Amino acid sequence: RFxxxxxxxxxxxxxxxxxxxxxxxVSFGWLTETGIFYAE
Structure with a gap:
Protein backbone atom coordinates (compact mmCIF):
# COMPACT_ATOMS: atom_id res chain seq x y z
CA ARG A 1 0.00 0.00 0.00
CA PHE A 2 1.23 3.48 -0.84
CA VAL A 26 10.27 -4.73 13.24
CA SER A 27 8.74 -1.24 13.30
CA PHE A 28 9.31 2.31 12.21
CA GLY A 29 8.24 5.86 12.95
CA TRP A 30 8.10 8.67 10.43
CA LEU A 31 7.95 12.35 11.40
CA THR A 32 6.14 14.50 8.84
CA GLU A 33 4.34 17.84 8.82
CA THR A 34 0.99 16.15 9.49
CA GLY A 35 2.27 14.11 12.45
CA ILE A 36 4.04 10.90 13.35
CA PHE A 37 3.23 7.71 11.46
CA TYR A 38 4.06 4.39 13.12
CA ALA A 39 3.84 0.85 11.75
CA GLU A 40 5.07 -2.64 12.54
Whole structure:
Protein backbone atom coordinates (compact mmCIF):
# COMPACT_ATOMS: atom_id res chain seq x y z
CA ARG A 1 0.00 0.00 0.00
CA PHE A 2 1.23 3.48 -0.84
CA UNK A 3 0.11 6.82 0.58
CA UNK A 4 1.33 10.17 -0.70
CA UNK A 5 1.62 12.83 1.98
CA UNK A 6 1.67 16.49 1.02
CA UNK A 7 4.37 18.29 2.95
CA UNK A 8 5.81 21.81 3.04
CA UNK A 9 8.57 20.97 5.53
CA UNK A 10 12.05 21.00 4.03
CA UNK A 11 12.76 17.65 5.76
CA UNK A 12 11.21 14.59 7.35
CA UNK A 13 12.69 11.82 9.46
CA UNK A 14 12.17 8.07 9.41
CA UNK A 15 13.48 5.91 12.25
CA UNK A 16 13.58 2.09 12.29
CA UNK A 17 13.55 -0.15 15.38
CA UNK A 18 15.83 -3.19 15.28
CA UNK A 19 15.32 -5.74 18.09
CA UNK A 20 18.95 -6.93 17.87
CA UNK A 21 22.10 -6.09 15.90
CA UNK A 22 21.99 -7.45 12.33
CA UNK A 23 18.25 -8.21 12.65
CA UNK A 24 15.56 -6.93 10.32
CA UNK A 25 13.60 -3.91 11.59
CA VAL A 26 10.27 -4.73 13.24
CA SER A 27 8.74 -1.24 13.30
CA PHE A 28 9.31 2.31 12.21
CA GLY A 29 8.24 5.86 12.95
CA TRP A 30 8.10 8.67 10.43
CA LEU A 31 7.95 12.35 11.40
CA THR A 32 6.14 14.50 8.84
CA GLU A 33 4.34 17.84 8.82
CA THR A 34 0.99 16.15 9.49
CA GLY A 35 2.27 14.11 12.45
CA ILE A 36 4.04 10.90 13.35
CA PHE A 37 3.23 7.71 11.46
CA TYR A 38 4.06 4.39 13.12
CA ALA A 39 3.84 0.85 11.75
CA GLU A 40 5.07 -2.64 12.54
Missing amino acids: SQLENSLPYSRMQFYYPAPKAFP
